[in-house]
Amino acid sequence: LTDLAVKAMAGKSKSSGKREQKEISSLEHLPIHRHKKQLLQAVAENPFLIVTGETGSGKTTQLPQYLYQAGFGKHGMIGVTQPRRVAAITVAQRVSEEMNCILGKEVGYQVRFDDCTSKSTVIKYMTDGCLLRELLADHGLSQYSTIILDEAHERSLSTDVLFGLLKNMFKQKKTQDRKVPLKVVIMSATLDLDKLSEFFENCPIVSVAGRTYPVTEVHCDLIGPKDTESSLFVKEVVKVTLDVHMNEEAGDILVFLTGQSEIERACDLLFQKAEAIDYRYDVQDHSVEGLIILPLYGSMPTDQQRRIFQPPPPGIRKCVVATNIAATSLTVSGIRYVVDSGFVKQLNHNPRVGLDILEVVPISKSEAMQRAGRAGRTSAGKCYRIYSKEFWRKCMPDHMVPEIQRTSLTTVILTLKCLAVHNVISTNFPYLDCPEERHILEALKQLYQLCGCDHRWGYVTRLGQFMVELPLPPGLTRALLKAAALGCEDLLLPVAAMLSVENVFIRPGHPEKQKVAERRHREFASQTGGCNDFTTLLNIFKQCKSSSASPANWSRDHWIHWRAMKTAFSVETQLSEVLSKLKQLKDFPVEEFDGSKSELLRRCLCSGYFTNVARRSVGKTFCTMDGHGSVVHIHPSSALYEKETQLDWIIFHEVLVTSKVYIRTLCPIKYEWVKDLLPKLHEIDVHELSSVAREEQTEDEMARWEKREIVKQEAGKMAEEALKKLEKRNDEKSVSDARARYLQRKQERSKD
DNA sequence: GAGCACTGC
Structure with a gap:
């Protein structure tokens, strides 16, 4: 947490310097103070409340204290969410000082890797993602009397999901086992307040003046x-x-x-x-x-x-x-x-x-x-x-x-289903801003492909319930669970951790140094056979962890980001802990492996990444097999770059669209390994997965066919658009190549 | 022969 601490200190030195000059009584001069009575009354009388105010109004630090003083903390904690970890920590520090108590006692915080709370905690600052995790474990949020969603105008993914879930809790009266109903306060800069109020049962809005200059x-x-x-x-x-x-x-x-x-x-x-x-x-x-x-x-x-x-x-x-x-x-x-x-x-x-x-x-x-x-x-x-x-x-x-509305929704959909929201289409679940239906359908499809939801009506499977426990992208989660079933999770845990953190390879600006760094990086690949980028990551993780000198020095010598490595170690520990808990469950799957040991890692990866299978097409290009048939190129940072012609089938971790459509972090596979999985990519009708959700079980075959055709046409249009974008950036030669490839693919498709 | 904002669990 060193880096977070640095950032926290930077903010703190500023605010504590100010505080030294002033008495604590200056808190009463904060703009929010005049609204204290009004705020407490509004919270008491309404299930929802919106508080709006610019920077410097004191709403983040003061409102939780007002609520605590008024006795709202008696029947459960006052939870305050922040979109960022540093903010959760610094605000908690500050409030604990103002309340003259030790951080972690009455006032605490919880962020990933760092839970600074105790039994006596009444005001708890946390990241919105943390609250979402807690909600998965305790659907009624029984530990809390009040939830405050701060910085709501930033519309983080977790905050948006919490909006819908908290509204649902109110509508479904799931709070019946509570002594006192849950209170929800949304704090936001002045943005779309009428819409927000309408969403939350036409709740009142309290405006607090800010303390900013023109x-x-x-x-x-x-x-x-x-x-x-x-x-x-x-x-x-x-x-x-x-x-x-x-x-x-x-x-x-x-x-x-x-x-x-x-x-x-x-x-x-x-x-x-x-x-x-x-x-x-x-x-x-x-x-x-x-x-x-x-x-x-x-x-x-x-x-x-x-x-x-x-x-x-x-x-x-x-x-x-x-x-x-x-x-x-x-x-x-x-x-x-x-x-x-x-x-x-x-x-x-x-x-x-x-x-x-x-x-x-x-x-x-x-x-x-x-x-x-x-x-x-x-x-x-x-x-x-x-x-x-x-x-x-x-x-x-x-x-x-x-x-x-901009990201892949697979994780969100899985989370909702695990919270008993089976019906994830907007007609049922209240989204403040609804994602496009095709986003939701694509997420359902991917979830089905990874066996996270059922073929009929898309109910969450047992595997899906295991998956939601792991803070990883769904494909990687599936691969890790496969490894755990085969008893070889030690092979995949470091890979999953390395893929969860920012790029560990340092790329210096100086051309000479860049060559040195590149040489060092290539060694990591060649040490393990030079044909698997996932194994390279495993190699780096192991070497760094076991380096006899300090791992920080080792990282510097090998042009590896030490900060990212530290995070990777923390992630690996956390994933390992979650996994061992899951493995203790009676119905956690156990499987036998029948292949050779050298294939083990890649076979596990296939179970999660078969949606990311590509096959070599013309020259050095590859063609994805997910139904989109996109033409992709191996990124030059891969160990397999310029070895394309030796390859046939591959799986990849991610796609980058820059001057070309690149795939990065990949390894070769055998067709047999995915042969049985590939049909899963095409067999399912996405509308069937969501039909229960949309209450359209009686919908006739024709309408479905029509919809499918529209989706296909749109996919074609999109491919054209993507190519147009690339044309702008590429030179004439590669443009004509791309066009030729596109036309060839189009012809091949029409033959089918 | 690339060049990737920012978060979060």
Whole structure:
């Protein structure tokens, strides 16, 4: 938890410094204090309540204390959820200080890998994912008197699921075994409040003033509705940033860009204005005419992040060039100017091609307002937007599409079914924003394929109940359970852990160092035969864990991210604990293995990844067998890159869509291993899986055929769209190749 | 011959 601690400290030093100057009585000057009576009365009289207020209103720290003082904690804990772990920890720290008690006693927190609560805990801060886990174990949330969902406007996947479940609990009166009915408070910035209120039985809304300063918004008109090239906005951002630096009064600048490469390019350009210094190879302070330039993104080493929070020397201006991480996760103090690129990198799931695509898209108006707000935390500020008013009107949606409408829903559907919500279609389950039906159907199909739900009507299976206990993507869960049944989970646990954490391979910016790192990485592959990326991950895990020197030093010497390795070790421990509990159950499956030992790992992987089977097609390309028939390429980071022609059938962990459609982390398999599983990919009619849900059992054959045909047509359209996107990025040669492949595939299909 | 935002269990 070192890294979390660093971030927690960064936030803490700021707030505790403030607190030292003021007495605890200053809490009474918080904007929320005036609403204390009104809030307590509203909670007492209603099952649901919405509290809205900007940053600095004190709602997160004060409302739970008010409720506690008013006796709401007598019949159960007051649970407060946060979308992020650091937030849950820091807020709990702060409230325990305010209440003058030891953290973990009356006030505690729970996040993954760290439960800091006790029997005496009455106010519990936690991540929303943790509460969802608790709900799986205790459907009535009997430990709690009150649930507060904080930061609801962020619409995290878990918060959205909790919305529906808590509303259901109220509707179904599942709270009958309670002494006192459960109270639910939703805390949100001012977004769609009427809709939220309507959703929660027309509950009252209490508005609390914030404590922020005015931010002047300036449109620079450098980007219009027609500008979509990402190379464009980096230049424009740099231009505006330099303008701000030259012409504006003292005050630090926060620049919002889309990702690491754009940030590095922008920093390079900023430096070029003075002299050619490559900041990446030298961590000493550099300044461009009184400007310190600091990149900030998630995968950056923590020791470099520390400098972000330090104030600049007198007379020097600090400029932080950051990803969206600075919008919510990290607070940089002293910011007076924000430069907004207007774009964000977002992972979107497309059910029609079954691919996750990471794409650069315009932000929403509410996200732009959130970014601007970062300039008004300590004094009045200014926000420079590089895009025009027309871009704002035409290209930016009012609100971000919530995560539940953008991601694969397999895990969500499994969770709901395990909570006795068999009917997952919107006509039954209350989604605040309903995912498209085809998202739900695709999730049902995948769940069925992994044996998590039943063929008839999609009821959850025993295996599905085991699966929900493991915090892993469904395919990987299935593979791990297979391994456990065969008694070889030690082989798969480290692989599952390594696949759960961010990429462990360090890719240095310096070309020479990059070669050294690459050589080191290739050794890991060749040590275990050089033809299985999963085994390579297992190899790294084992070596790092058993390294005689400190594992941290070992990681540095081998160009491996130590931070990610530490997380992988924690994940492996947790998965191992969950698995051994499951194995103690009487009906946990036990199977015999009849193949050779060298096949064991791959055979287990097949049981979960047979939905990710591909077969070699023309040249170095592969064709997926999941029904989409997408053409994919092996990513150059794979040990099997440039060994394509030696391969026939393979399974892969993930797809990346960048300049081509790449598959990453893969291994060869034999057709016999998946032969019996493959029909499962096509045999099921997804509408049958959900027919009970939609109460359409009587629906006649014709209508179903029609629907199936529409789905097929859409899949075809989507393939064309995906290709069009690639054409833009590729050169003419590869475009014509792609087109040829596409036409060939189309012809082959029509023959069938 | 690539280059991947951010969370969470």
